[in-house]
Amino acid sequence: MKEESKLSLEARRAFLGKLGLAATCTGAALGVGALGTIQTATAKSEPAASGARSGTAAEGGSFPTPDYDWTQHQWAFGVDATKCIGCLRCVEACKLENNVPRNAHQFRTWVERYVYLDGEQSARIDSQQDPVNIEASGSEKEFRFANRYKDAKVDKAFFVPKLCNHCTHPACVQVCPTGATYRTKDGVVLIDHEYCIGCRYCVQACPYGARYFDEERGVSDKCTWCYHRITKGLQPACVEVCPVGARVFGDTRDKQSPISLFIRNNRVQVLRPESGNAPNVFYVGIDKEVN
Amino acid sequence: MDPIIAVAPYTGWVYPNETVFEWSVLIAVYPYLTGLVAGAFTVSSLYQVFGFERLKPVAHLALLTSLCFMIFVPTPLLLHLGHPERAFNSTITPHLTSAMAAFGFFASFYVALLILEGWFAYRPFIVAQAQKRTDLLGRFYRLLTLGSYDLSEHSMRYDRKWIFALAVIGIPAAHGLHGYVGFMYGSLKSREWWASDLMPVIFLFSAIISGVALLVVLYVASCKLRKIPVDAACVKGLAYTIWAFIMVAIVLEALAFANLVYKGREGVDMIMQYVTGPLLVPYFVLQFGIGAITPFLLLSYMIWRGTAGKALVVGVTICAVLVLFSVFMMRWNVVIGGQEISKTGKGLLSYQMPLFGKEGALVAITLTLAPLALLYALTRLFPPWADKAKLTDAGSH
């Protein structure tokens, strides 16, 4: 027993010595690492400290581009469903402008048709993914509404364009586990395609079905209000091509912008207000069944 | 070019983007696995913390089972992600408003906890193996000893305290690990089928019964394989546990459904149409009828009649299998069922599960069964059998 304890005592001491050496080395490494971290952390937080207040780059220029300062704008969108003719040029333009997968099942924007037939209480609703419409257009790459009700007794019918509502309290941003989707200072909800892990929780969380998963890129995607266009003074592609002015876009900070006038001059409403998301797409002329 | 996406057929009106199912069967497997982890750990803790002595034969098997399933828990998620190489983004920059961001932390913490508790429990065995073996495995055990062969009473007292502390911490940790999954669904505004305050609790209680049921099956199977008699008292203890928790689980699920129907919010018509149509068999017949009510009645009968011996073991095993099936159906009905009801409240979709492919049925089955293979290997490395090796327990409780 004593022999054993003596041996184990020596073994213990030897081990403790080795452990001590290891601890010192580790401590030194950790210390250096900690210093480096503090430096990096402060470097990273510096722009935030000065920039967070004004949202501008540390160098003093405007963000995100030299010609566009996001603190000077607050974007919003309007849809006049009384004007929409269901031509689907907006759907086409969006797909071409934003490299959206060319199929009939993944959209950044789409148009819904509501038809009340004589004698029916609820609307018949269809959109671009309906096989009848796909057939009418000829392929999944082209878009057209089939004139399926032209021989029917239609009581009431209308078209409703839909797109991401860029909510002020977006459910999608709330549930993103990484911070890949976010709301910019100018009111646009964007997705960072370099950071998204493709879990699709945001797709589930959106009450409006505005999001989809891009299988090829492995990330979630949605309408960005053509952020790359609006930061250059252009309109979103769908607004640009709409031949009847059913889509309206602009800066709510500018009292004379198309959207400010649209909101002021009309009784506007939003989709699913009870969700608490506070959407920023304002509708005129939708109906009881539109959600 | 072949279409990359699989388009789901639908009836009624659904949003165009909904025709592609985002969460596949793998996302139903994931909560199933974490549920088994939480449930198995509950069995271990019932013994270590609550002093259910009769569960001693399964206590360490439960711990190992929990660990094996925990190791496989991230696999369905990694296979599902569009960018699995970026998976750590949610751990490095966790968005704290997202329940899913909790995953990285809960999972890592829980794996560490399980390994730790196992280590403490197996330390005497590890030390013995380290001293006895001279082969590569011996090196492995020696590494695990952390250089200490101290098995004195002084040390063992520490070990027992640690096991107790870990078992105690482990209970809320397990609840967190599985509860956040329920919260992920219950907190969403977009789907009426998911949005329920009760969702985390429902997930938890069904998780517990699934884990206990798994232990029943594993224990009985292991006894048969090792050709030793089944400890009927242990099985009865497990049966009591299932019986107690399944009552709560049934009540909670029934409550959630009743609330949904009673409140009758927008979209409830479609839910009723769905539940009495495509979901009738999976929900009422399979999940509830065969998977929950039947085992509950059978267990009640056996408890009332004081069934013992072989009849008890057979009966409880049958119940356990039914419960395991029912809990998987519950995960399926929530995850897949929720997506089959359109967000419009005016349409239904139909999930077509592929057989092959990254997120197909074969992969799902493999991921569910693979932990058992790992468990088999681990039981060779770390035998949990009470009659075979002396393992440390929490002791004072």
Added chain:
Amino acid sequence: MPKHIFRLLCLILGFVVVALIAMPLLTVDSFYRFGHYRADSVPEIAAQEPVYQTARYCLTCHTPRVAQWSANSHKTVTCEVCHGPAQGHPANGKLPIPKDAVKLCTLCHEAMPGRPHTQPQIEVAQHNAYTSSGLQCTSCHNPHSPKMATALVTVAGNAAAGKQRAESCASCHGTEGISPNDTWPNLAGQNAAYLARILAAYKSGDQQDVAMTPLANELSNADIQNLAAYYAGLSCKASSGGKPPGDAAAGKTLAKNCAGCHGDTGIGSNPAWPNLAAQKPGYLVNVLKAFRAGLRKDPMMAGVSRGLSDTDIENLAAYYATQSCQRPTQERKAP
């Protein structure tokens, strides 16, 4: 404390420290700058190049076309809707000109329940002379100025006053509205709305003719109305003077494309457009060539005459010249 506990605690502590240090080190640049996201992604997204260029882009090179387009009802339909996005144009070559006009135009203009009534819509199968045998919308409608001058001009002139005023027109157009030679057109029985419109165009300068312009400048608006009413009420006669050069049978085939506005035999449905039946062939040849050259201005006629060869023009003229000017079923309405 037993040494295995101590070592375990060291391990745990080490792991925690490493994790705490690793987290900020592994965090990507610019994260947390403005919020819980990677700030650099905003300029990355903003830097994408626009694909659609807007009509202002087309204006720099296609000025007259854009001017024409912006003066008519399609000014709300930007160029790129029909021609596709202009990114890379002209470096990558021409933009497509849509071939199947029916397929494209009916996207907006097919009568469909749900379209607001402010949208011009047609029942495709019943639209004027359209049949499914290949007649395209662009046969009559210039897509850059699709809205045709329609018969909104109501003629309420006095035929008797017109007769008086018409004495000075007789030297070219004949005393009965039948021209003495092949060059100047018959006016007898011509649509009053057309006559009023074309005289007004000569007067305003929208249309220019060496002979007609000074003459029309001397006419008052009332004169124009009266003249139109007078000539419209005159009886037309089959053209005299033998068989005109040109193949009338070939012309008949070509005339199918003109039937939408001018009718199968040159008697059209819309009074804003001239009847061609029994018109002087020489005049028809001259005027078609003038349309083709852009000397006589009409956006629609410019489009349809662009593809006509000289032979085609002669054949068409021969065909129409040999048609009966009598409107078969309709009675002549006296103004």
